[in-house]
Each structure stands twice: as structure tokens, then as C-alpha cells.
Amino acid sequence: MLSLLGAGSTAQEPIPLFPPGGAQPPVEAQPAQPEGSDVLARGPVHEAFATTSEAPAAAPIVTKQPPDPIEELPPDQKPDGDNVQWIPGYWHFDEDAEQFIWISGCWRDTPPGRLWVPGSWREVRGGWQWAAGFWQEPDRDEPTQPEIQYLPEPPASLEIGPSVAAPTATSFYVPGSYVWRNKYVWRPGVWVEYRTNWVWVPAHFRRTPLGYVFVDGYWDYALARRGVLFAPVAFTRPVRPAFVYTPIYVVSEPALVGALFVRRGHSHYYFGDYFDKRYVGLGYNPWAGRVVGVTFTIGFGTGRNWGYDPLWSYYSYNRRTDREWNARVNDLYSGRYTGKVARPPVNLTQQNTVINKISNTTINNVTNNVTVVNRTVTVNKQNVTDVAMIAPARVATALQPEAQIKAITPEVRRIEAATAKQTREIGVQRQKAETAAVAKRPAPQPGVVVQPQSLKLEVPKATITRTQVKDEKKAPPPPAIKPEPRAKVDPKPKVDPKPKDPDPKPKVDPKPKDPDPKPKVDPKPKVDPKPKVDPPPPVKPKDPEPKPKVDPPPKPKEPAPEPKPKVDPPRPKVEPKPKVDPPPPVPKVDPKPKVDPPLVPKVEPKKKDEPKKKDEPKKKAPPASAPAPTER
Numbered sequence: 165m166l167s168l169l170g171a172g173s174t175a176q177e178p179i180p181l182f183p184p185g186g187a188q189p190p191v192e193a194q195p196a197q198p199e200g201s202d203v204l205a206r207g208p209v210h211e212a213f214a215t216t217s218e219a220p221a222a223a224p225i226v227t228k229q230p231p232d233p234i235e236e237l238p239p240d241q242k243p244d245g246d247n248v249q250w251i252p253g254y255w256h257f258d259e260d261a262e263q264f265i266w267i268s269g270c271w272r273d274t275p276p277g278r279l280w281v282p283g284s285w286r287e288v289r290g291g292w293q294w295a296a297g298f299w300q301e302p303d304r305d306e307p308t309q310p311e312i313q314y315l316p317e318p319p320a321s322l323e324i325g326p327s328v329a330a331p332t333a334t335s336f337y338v339p340g341s342y343v344w345r346n347k348y349v350w351r352p353g354v355w356v357e358y359r360t361n362w363v364w365v366p367a368h369f370r371r372t373p374l375g376y377v378f379v380d381g382y383w384d385y386a387l388a389r390r391g392v393l394f395a396p397v398a399f400t401r402p403v404r405p406a407f408v409y410t411p412i413y414v415v416s417e418p419a420l421v422g423a424l425f426v427r428r429g430h431s432h433y434y435f436g437d438y439f440d441k442r443y444v445g446l447g448y449n450p451w452a453g454r455v456v457g458v459t460f461t462i463g464f465g466t467g468r469n470w471g472y473d474p475l476w477s478y479y480s481y482n483r484r485t486d487r488e489w490n491a492r493v494n495d496l497y498s499g500r501y502t503g504k505v506a507r508p509p510v511n512l513t514q515q516n517t518v519i520n521k522i523s524n525t526t527i528n529n530v531t532n533n534v535t536v537v538n539r540t541v542t543v544n545k546q547n548v549t550d551v552a553m554i555a556p557a558r559v560a561t562a563l564q565p566e567a568q569i570k571a572i573t574p575e576v577r578r579i580e581a582a583t584a585k586q587t588r589e590i591g592v593q594r595q596k597a598e599t600a601a602v603a604k605r606p607a608p609q610p611g612v613v614v615q616p617q618s619l620k621l622e623v624p625k626a627t628i629t630r631t632q633v634k635d636e637k638k639a640p641p642p643p644a645i646k647p648e649p650r651a652k653v654d655p656k657p658k659v660d661p662k663p664k665d666p667d668p669k670p671k672v673d674p675k676p677k678d679p680d681p682k683p684k685v686d687p688k689p690k691v692d693p694k695p696k697v698d699p700p701p702p703v704k705p706k707d708p709e710p711k712p713k714v715d716p717p718p719k720p721k722e723p724a725p726e727p728k729p730k731v732d733p734p735r736p737k738v739e740p741k742p743k744v745d746p747p748p749p750v751p752k753v754d755p756k757p758k759v760d761p762p763l764v765p766k767v768e769p770k771k772k773d774e775p776k777k778k779d780e781p782k783k784k785a786p787p788a789s790a791p792a793p794t795e796r
Contacts, residue, residue, distance in 0.1 A: 200400050203413045203512040205553040206423075206436020207258065207396040210270045211297045212251040212280050214387065214433050217339075217474055219321060220296075220371035221429030227291040228264070230255040233588065235408045236269045238580045239557050243391055244568040245638075247630055248273045250580040251280055252588045253411075256294075261398065268394035268411040269584065273567075275299055275365075275384045276633045276640045279310060279623065282591030283431075286373055286599070295598075296431035297591065298370045298379050301647075306620075307628045312594070314375030314601075314617045318342045322350055325470030334358040336481050339472050341367040343648050344378060344616070356644040361386050361566075363478040364644050370431065374598045374605075375614060380647045383640035386478065388417050388566045395554045398511075413512065413531075413554045417564050418539050422496040422550055423508050424451040426473060433475075436553055437507045439500045451476050452493050458501040462494040496550065508553045518551050519543050531555065536562035586624050593621050 197203065238250040253269040274280065283297035302310045323339045330337070340353035356364060363384045370377045384390060394411035403409075415435060425434040428447035438448045444455055451473045453462040463480070464471035483489040499505025509515040512531060519530045523544035527533060534541050534552055536559050541549045561569040572580075597619045608614065633639050 197412060198407075198409070202398045202400075203554060204265065204396045204398055204436075205509045205511050205515050206438070207265060207434065208256050208267055209415075209424075209433040209435055210251065210253070210267055210393060211283060211431060212272055212299075213270045213391060213393050214475065215299070215365065215368075215431055216426050216433060217366045217368040217472065218426065218429055218431065220369050220376065220431070222371065223294045223296070223430070224257075224259075225288060225291040225293050226257045228257070229292055230257070230264055230285045231402060232405070234266055234403055236581065236584065237408050237410045238269065238271070238577050238584070239392075239394075239410055239412065240571060240574075240577060241392075241557060241560065241569050242572045242576070242580070243271050243273060244570055245273050246634055247276075247632075247638075248391065249587075249630055250584045252282070252584040254283065255285070256396070258398075263398065265396050265398045266409070267396050268409075270391055270393050272391040273385055273389065274631055275382055276638070277301060277631055278382060279628065279631050280587060280590075281310075281312070281594055281621070282588060284591050284595045286595065288373070293373075295372050295595075296370050298377055299382070301380070301382075302623070302628055302631065308623050308625050309620045310623060311618050311620050312377060314372065314619070315344050315369075315378055316348075316614045316616070317376055318348055318369055323353060323470070323472075325464075326353065326355065328355075331355055332357065334481065336364075336477050337472075338364060338366050338381065338644055343367070351645075351648075354645060358478075358481045359383070359641045360482075361389060362641055363474055365474050366472070367645070367648075372598055373602050374619075375617060378648075381643070381645055383644070386482075386566075387420065387475070388564045390567075392557075392560050392564065392567065392569065393417070394557075395512075412557050414557050414560045414563070416541060416549070416552055416555050418541070418549055419508070419551075419553050421479075421493060422500075423553065424475070425449060426451055437510055439507050450497055452480075452497060455497075455501060460494070460497045460501050462490065462497070506551065508551055512554060515552065515554065519548050522546050522548055522551070534559060539563060539565075583627065583630075586627055590621055590623060590627075594619075597621070 233252070233254065236250075236252055242248060242250075248271055251270050251272045253267050255264045256267050257263075258265045272280075278299040279302050281297055281300045283295050285292050286295055300310050300312065302308075319342060321339075321341070323341075325339075326337045334357060335355040336358055338354055338356050340351050342348045343351045351367075363386055365382055365384050367381045368379055370379060393415040395413040395415055397409070397411070420435055423436055423438075425438045425443075425448045427434060428449060430447070433451070434448065441458060444457070449455065449471075450460065453460060453476075454464065454471065455461070464473075480490075496505060500507050506518070509518050512529075516528070516530050519534075520526060523530065523546040525544055530543055531552065531554065534543050534548065534555055536542075536555075539562075540547060541552045541555060541559075541563075543552075555563060560567075601617065601619060605617075
């Protein structure tokens, strides 16, 4: 396999663009490409420029420590727009070259209402690991203090593609996803109406050391409109601290169509030559379809084989009536996998060699002589669009006329460089906050679900202002899917103690109070004469038992007193009760003797009136007898 560093690379250290003293020479004096660097024609696409919706996986651990970030001065041309800003670059570890390469910064027209939170390298056991960046939606109440919410690991996706036909010819399917509502619940996919120049980025997760960050779906611009993507660079020696880099080669947006890949489990897109069979085993898959071995099939399957890519979802609908375009994409990928079509070069040096052969020239750096007509790259009137993966920044205006790229002053460049430092500082804040939170978090235990956690960042007001769309013409369409309310995550920790509160309350408060009233219902035992009536039941077991059981329950109402006087005559006949009075000494229970004396004097003089006064308590007796069965 060809090396990422071309034969023309030198071992000299890159030349600093700004002297160590800090004085900045005029922009026109900046050198073209520093010696000791090699511009790459393949590699990762800057995370902020395009992001995938892949299920997150742990990034590989690298044993080498990444260098310090490089200072950048943006190019002297910039897309028009109030929301366009320079997003700083970062280091990426290239597995093929086994070295770090620099992912150049990019001009980015930010997705409406989104703030870029940069990724960073984290020291972990065994080496260093990358934590991906993401587009965060600032809080409406406190926009300068965006809150990042870290959730437990989401379950595997249940998505298998649409279950019903598209409602219209211009509808595209948005996959479902898990969302957090005090637990993970599945939100099904939906059909959405296609919007010209707008790409729907579906909901996805980003893995961090502290948990998983949920990024709800949002509208983004088409590639040609969202900014300018610059080529990555490899350095042969460590870069000095005073070095300031300005990228001058752009990634050709027309060439991306035939050489764009998604690596499963990673947050990056990749461009360039990843057509070798071994890359399939490493998870590199074309954005436009599927490949098995060297057999490419445009589009995605159904059921468990169904797949989705936000960019292909947009461009396939955008070119749905252009059969030639679809056929060309299919033939280009199929031919490059089988080897029938030349694969793109891997760096600037190899690209110059390939273009020289096609154009029959012998120019040292023929790439700088490319011209663009109708988005077609040519050299010496020869079409080299498919092999010219990178091109000079000066032709970016012709490659992407939709971006309306214009020259900017040195002062604007310095302002953009200062803003980029503030953006990088957001990533540093995030790194420190997550590292501190991880150190305080208790060790994970099997079977215990990690509870959600939130962290806030401090963001300059000017940075937040640039995320707000002022031009109504650039305002995005209504959300394809109703966004999940972020506030639902906050009460989760507050909900934890609440379930604990109701548990002790019913156990402590009501239960002890329940036995209290029962002993307080001592008047019922005072009506002990009724249990004293229990001895006569052996005389007439059938008469008293059915009558009290039948009379009180159905006749607690007004008709109940009528049968009671009928029952009264037998009760006076059962006057042997006073005969039973002599045995009252039997109640040797202390509490009852206190009751006996008041009962005895009241009974002795009123023996003649007993039937009348007994009628009254007997009328009150049935309700007292009613609770007896309930107690049973």
C-alpha cells in the first residue's frame, strides 16, 4: 500500500508563519505550504463539517501521546454569512501511517441554533482515547451556560426501516431512536417531506468518559452550502510551539460523491481511497450503499439489512430524477472496488503524478494549475474531477458557488482566529469538567444503572450570538420530529429520593396509627353484654345466630329498627342475665370492675324499666354489631 507521506516530502521542520516574538507579517507574505508537511488526499472529514448518525462505540486507545494543538490562521477567503465561523482543527491518529495527522480547521456555516462543542483526547488506562465533539443546542433560559446531559448507555437500535410506504414521492424516512424519559423508550421512525438544500441529521448519541450525550435531530445545510472543508496534513517532525498554520488546499466537494465512507461505530466520515478489501473488515462502508467483498450495491437493504446515512438520504432524493447521476455513482464505486476504475490518490504528491499522466504534462505541482468549469475540474482540457480529491483554495469559489466565498481582510482573519481560540477553550472546559466528574463518580457496580448527570459550560456571548439566524431566508424548516424536551432529564436525580419517601411513610405513619384507633374503640368491648349473651346461644343456637347475622347487615337502614322491637320481647324473657349478674365477679380483669359498679347501681333500681331502656341501647346495638363481621 502507498505511504501517506509522498516521496517528495522533506525532513525539514515546518516554517513558522509568525515569528516567535508575536509580530504578524502581512497576510500576503505567508508562505504557500510549509516544508516538512504533506497534504493528504484522504482521511477523516472534520467532525464539525459533517457528522454521522452511527451508534457510538468506544474509540480505539492509542499508546502515543497526541501533540499539543496547532495554532491556525484562517485563509483569506471566507463564505458569506453572519453565522460562518472558523472551527479549529485537531489531531487524529492514522492507523495506516501509525502517526498523528492534523485535521485542518474549516469554515462552517453553523447549523441554525447549534453550538459546536469540540472533542478532545483523554488519558485513559493504556494510552489516550478520543472523545468526539457534537453540535449542542444552547439552553433558551441560559444560552451562555449550555448544559450537557450525560445518560446511561442506550440499548441497541430497534430500527429495521419503514414499515409503510412513503406518503409522497418526495418523502424520505427518518430512522427511530431511543430517547430518555426517566428511562430509555423507543421513538419510532417517521416519513418526512424532502426540503431543498436542507439535510436532516437524525438523533444520535456521542460517547464520553462520563456517559452518552444525546443529540436530537436537526436541519443542516447541504455540503456545498455549509462551508469549506480543508485537507488534512501530515508532519514529518514535531511542530514548534510558535508555528502557525494556514491550510491552502480544500477537499473537492464534487469528488466526495465518488469517495465518501462511513466507519461503523465512529463519529467521522472519511474521504479518499478506502476501497481496499481490508477496509471493509475494519468497518469502512460507502455512504451510498453496501459492499460485500468487492461487490457494491447502491442504496440500502430492507429489514435487518436496512441502513441509513443522512447525506445519502438527502442527495439520493435531490438527484432522484437524474438517472445518469445515480448510474455514475454506482459504476464509480463498483469499478473502484473491483479495480476496473482508478482509485483516488492518497496525497498531494501522488495526485500530481496521476494528473500528469491524464493530462500529458510534466508539471511539478500540476494540482495548482487545475481549472473548474461547471463544477468540473480540468487540467489541459482533461477531466480530472474524480482523481483531484484536493484543489487549491483559490478555486473553492468555482467548486462551491453556493457558498458565495469572498475575500476577507487581515483584520477579519485575526478576529476569526481569536474566535476559534474561544471555541477551542469550550472543548478544554468540557474535558476538565468531565475528567473531574469521572474522578468523583463511584466505581461502577454490576447491575446498577448509572444515573444521568449534567454539566454546564461557560460560553462567550459573542459565540452564542453567532449561532442565532438573523436572516429569515436562512431559517430552517420546522423540525422533522418534535424535539425531546431536555428539561425531563434534570428531575431524574430529584425523582430518586421521592420514591424513597412514600415507602417509609406508609410503613411508619399509617400502620402505627391504625392500631391506635383500634384500642381506642374500647366502647365496643364495653358492650361486652353481647359476648355475655354468647352463653345463652347454646340454649337457642339457631334462633339468635341467624337473626343477628341477617338483621344487622341488610337492615342498617331505617327499616332496621322495626325488627328490633320484635326481637326485644325474647330478650326480656332472657332475663336470666341478672341471674348471670352474680357471676360478674368472675371478670377479675381490673379494667372491667371499674365498669361493673356503675353498671350495678344503674341496673338495680331500673330493673322495672329495663325493657324500655334496654330498647334504646338495643337500637344502638345493631350498629355496634355491624363492625364485628368486618373485623372478622
